[in-house]
Amino acid sequence: MNSLALIGLQWGDEGKGKLVDWLSARFDLDIRYQGGPNAGHTVVVNGKKWVFHQMPAGILNPGINVAIAAGCILHPETLFKEWEELDADGVEYLSRTFIDPRVNIILPQHRLLDRLRDEARGKNKIGTTGRGIGPCYEDKHAYYGLRIGDLFSASLDQRLEIIVDHHNAIIEKVYGADGVEKKTVLEGLEVAAERIRPLVADVSNLAYEYIESGKKVLFEGAQGVLLDIDHGSYPFVTSSNPGAIFVPTGVGISPKLVARVLGLTKAYATRVGAGPFPTEASGELEARLQKLGQEFGAATGRRRRCGWLDLPLLRYAVRLNGVDGLAITKLDVLDSFDRLKVCTGYRQPDGTVKGEITPRDFDPGEPVYEEIEGWKKTTSEADNFEDLPSQAQDYIRWISTQVDIPVWMVSVGQDRTKTIALPDLPF
Numbered sequence: 264m265n266s267l268a269l270i271g272l273q274w275g276d277e278g279k280g281k282l283v284d285w286l287s288a289r290f291d292l293d294i295r296y297q298g299g300p301n302a303g304h305t306v307v308v309n310g311k312k313w314v315f316h317q318m319p320a321g322i323l324n325p326g327i328n329v330a331i332a333a334g335c336i337l338h339p340e341t342l343f344k345e346w347e348e349l350d351a352d353g354v355e356y357l358s359r360t361f362i363d364p365r366v367n368i369i370l371p372q373h374r375l376l377d378r379l380r381d382e383a384r385g386k387n388k389i390g391t392t393g394r395g396i397g398p399c400y401e402d403k404h405a406y407y408g409l410r411i412g413d414l415f416s417a418s419l420d421q422r423l424e425i426i427v428d429h430h431n432a433i434i435e436k437v438y439g440a441d442g443v444e445k446k447t448v449l450e451g452l453e454v455a456a457e458r459i460r461p462l463v464a465d466v467s468n469l470a471y472e473y474i475e476s477g478k479k480v481l482f483e484g485a486q487g488v489l490l491d492i493d494h495g496s497y498p499f500v501t502s503s504n505p506g507a508i509f510v511p512t513g514v515g516i517s518p519k520l521v522a523r524v525l526g527l528t529k530a531y532a533t534r535v536g537a538g539p540f541p542t543e544a545s546g547e548l549e550a551r552l553q554k555l556g557q558e559f560g561a562a563t564g565r566r567r568r569c570g571w572l573d574l575p576l577l578r579y580a581v582r583l584n585g586v587d588g589l590a591i592t593k594l595d596v597l598d599s600f601d602r603l604k605v606c607t608g609y610r611q612p613d614g615t616v617k618g619e620i621t622p623r624d625f626d627p628g629e630p631v632y633e634e635i636e637g638w639k640k641t642t643s644e645a646d647n648f649e650d651l652p653s654q655a656q657d658y659i660r661w662i663s664t665q666v667d668i669p670v671w672m673v674s675v676g677q678d679r680t681k682t683i684a685l686p687d688l689p690f
């Protein structure tokens with residue numbers, strides 16, 4: 264079987280970009296299937312840092328093609344900015360990029376509405392990325408969206424007029440702000456249409472063709488399972504379904520074609536934006552994780568909240584998505600800690616301990632922690648699992664046993680080369 268979904272099992276930023284880039288050397292097609300430029304997928308190659316918001320993160324590998332599937336939303340200007348960076352570095356991408364005509368477009372007013380609305384929530388704000396994600400998906404589901412395919416329609420101007428009038432009424436009457444000018448929006452879309460036209464392809468068909476002809480396809484998840492609109496910590500979620508369970512819908516393929524699922528977790532936990540985070544650390548410990556992990560958002564530069572690995576939530580994310588193998592990232596961030604904490608369960612008022620919770624449980628109980636001795640040695644020089652300090656190996660094996668699935672990969676640094684593949688990795 265030749266397809267793999269790579270997904271984040273926490274609140275995003277697990278290191279998906281890094282591992283997509285590494286795995287892309289072994290795949291023929293890398294498909295983003297949900298989300299938009301709320302994603303920030305970092306890849307570091309030879310000391311150069313790339314952050315991909317719209318382009319699939321595998322693009323730096325010359326042998327791979329990349330695609331943006333129907334379940335995604337697209338902000339053309341963000342895409343073009345990434346193209347400029349690729350151009351500047353001499354990376355060829357135009358002949359290797361495909362965009363589905365069903366992708367919904369993020370308009371300037373979606374971004375404006377996102378910001379106005381989140382601000383208006385005051386202290387209850389979600390802390391969105393402000394990239395127009397909610398308003399764009401909302402229009403898609405209200406049959407109001409503008410899709411890539413619409414850019415080439417003779418009635419684009421008329422369609423846009425209805426949409427802009429609708430948005431401006433909300434912007435002006437509800438929020439008292441200045442609306443957008445249809446003419447300006449239209450001009451932007453006309454430029455986008457010309458640049459995107461050559462890349463438009465039916466990504467659903469493309470995925471079938473690749474898989475049926477024995478080529479390897481990687482499905483690149485964005486965000487993380489705990490931010491899932493249906494199964495995450497609602498309302499502190501994003502507007503898509505980031506897990507492997509959405510790949511069939513987002514791409515337009517049979518569920519039977521998602522052969523395997525690789526789930527990523529940091530060796531600890533972070534969350535950017537508001538919402539419950541039961542294992543959040545505080546004080547000096549939090550500051551230390553934050554500093555050592557350089558925990559600032561790749562999309563917005565915001566400080567990420569930091570805490571300890573939450574096994575009950577990890578078990579949930581694994582079960583929900585049929586995860587076959589784990590990748591544990593940022594192990595090196597824990598190198599200097601004397602002791603580590605990991606949440607193994609949640610104590611209930613009746614004294615029993617739950618080993619699995621869902622992010623819908625706003626009151627999951629009292630976290631129960633296991634304290635683990637740190638390894639106090641550098642992990643980032645290890646090329647193989649056996650090179651890791653023995654306590655770090657024990658930590659990885661222990662997580663694997665706790666979650667009851669094998670570990671396929673361990674990441675010990677930002678650079679592409681700081682990646683350890685375990686023998687169980689099937690690719």
Ligand code: GDP
Nearest residue numbers: 276277278279280304305561593674675676677
């Ligand atoms: P993504 O959204 O899942 O792709 O993750 P981000 O790129 O938003 O955030 C992950 C951050 O951690 C980036 O700055 C990566 O360069 C960095 N990173 C990834 N893996 C490792 C690792 O194993 N060790 C360290 N120290 N940094 C890592």
Ligand code: IMO
Nearest residue numbers: 275276301302303391392396485486501535536
């Ligand atoms: P990657 O792919 C981390 C969070 C936001 C906010 C909530 C809703 O880089 O892992 P949105 O703009 O989507 O409406 O914001 O979701 N969020 C992310 N957090 N990583 C991401 O993507 C995220 N994308 C959205 O911070 O809490």
Ligand code: MG
Nearest residue numbers: 276303304561
């Ligand atoms: Mg990110």
